Amino acid sequence: MELRQVDIDKFNKGRESDNPRFWSRFSEKPDLTGATVLDVGCGWGSLCVDMALAGAQKVVGLDLKSELIDFANENLKQSYPELTKIVEFKDIDLKYYYDDVLFDFIVSKDTFEHIIDLAEMLGKMKKRLKPGGRVYAGFGPLYTSPYGDHDxxxxxxxxxxxxxxxxxxxxxxxxxxxxxxxxxxxxxxxxxxxxxxxxGLNRMSVSDFRRVFRESGLSIIDFRVNQSNSIQSKVFSLLRRIAFLEDYCTHNIYCILEKR
Ligand SMILES: C[S@@+](CC[C@H](N)C(=O)[O-])C[C@H]1O[C@@H](n2cnc3c(N)ncnc32)[C@H](O)[C@@H]1O
Incomplete structure (x- = not known):
């Protein structure tokens, strides 16, 4: 299978700029050495490759789009043959993935605003986390923010x-x-x-996400919003202090949830 340049560019952009920025927006980056990790909504698979290169023992990337998973698998074979025993990509919903395989970490980048039944998904995630395991989810723009329609x-x-x-x-x-x-x-x-x-948008605002996280049974370890250095984001961060503007002026969330 020949890889399309447009997909290679997406993958490289992930590795070079998007993934480092993703991790920098959390309060801490997990130590992935020897860890087992699940990436929900892995897209082109760049974050999975990064996590394997950072020392994870096993990384599973799931996405609903089979064309992205086909790219991720072929790119892994061609460009990272040394990782083929560590990284696995599958085009299935988490509910159909083995429920007896437990992970240290579940990571999700720019996907939670697309998951239509997030409450159900969090239940499935909780089931697949080891006790003390954590979810690192960073995503946006949220639907109720100025450009939450994702173009x-x-x-x-x-x-x-x-x-x-x-x-x-x-x-x-x-x-x-x-x-x-x-x-x-x-x-x-x-x-x-x-x-x-x-x-492909779940219409959720920051209040909706907070409520669904609280009801998930996972503990909220950290919850950060408007993680961006843009001036626009700084202005929104001031405006969101006014209660009725909070949902409209919160454009992204970076949170850590834990299974106690
Ligand atoms: C904006 S893309 C982000 C892809 C990748 N994480 C990245 O940052 O490049 C969102 C992805 O989430 C996937 N997605 C949406 N709902 C999903 C679900 N329920 N399970 C798995 N993947 C899902 C979509 O197919 C899409 O590839």
């Missing part, structure tokens, strides 16, 4: 050309025109789009 507007309104691009620039615009966004997405994608969930 779905730009795509759906492509036929509107300049107007479409301008519409995509309006902060929180997707919240104001949600039904139009769904209708335009249905036309653009030509398949059943009946809700924001069908666009």
């Amino acid at each position: 779905r507007r730009r795509t759906a309104f492509r036929s509107w050309r300049l107007w479409g691009r301008l519409l995509a620039l309006i902060p929180w615009g997707h919240l104001l025109m949600e039904s139009t966004l769904i209708e335009m997405s249905r036309r653009y994608r030509g398949r059943k789009i009946n809700s924001v969930y069908d666009l």
Whole structure:
């Protein structure tokens, strides 16, 4: 199988810039030496490769998109043959993965805002963690933040050309025109789009995430928000102190959860 340059670029960007930034946003980085790790929503697999190179004993990457898993497996074979006994990629939902295989760590990068039933997923994660095992999840933008539609507007309104691009620039615009966004997405994608969930977004705000984490039975060890050096993020961090603006001005979350 020949690897596409666009996928190789995504993988390299992960290793060179996205993954170091991901870890830097937590209060601490886990010691991966000899650890077993599960990556939920592993995408192109760069974080799994990094964790294996950092000394993990076993790394499993899961993603629902088979084309990404095909790339991750082939890239591993071609570029990191020495890791093929350590890293494993599978295109299955966690619920179908062995429930008797327990991990020291579960890591998830830029995926929690896409998982439609996060409460159920956290239950499955808890089941697969060793006692004392931890979840490291960092993700955003959250749906209720200014650009929480993950560019779905730009795509759906492509036929509107300049107007479409301008519409995509309006902060929180997707919240104001949600039904139009769904209708335009249905036309653009030509398949059943009946809700924001069908666009791969779970509509959760920071309050929703906090509640679901609290109800998961996992202990919240650390919960950081708006981890970014941009000026915009700093302004939002000030604005989110006003109670009713908190959900609208919190754009990412970096949290550590533990199974006691
Ligand atoms: C924005 S991508 C992030 C990929 C990778 N972690 C990265 O940072 O490059 C989100 C990924 O989560 C995956 N995903 C969404 N829901 C999932 C689920 N329930 N289980 C596993 N993967 C899921 C999607 O298929 C997608 O590849």
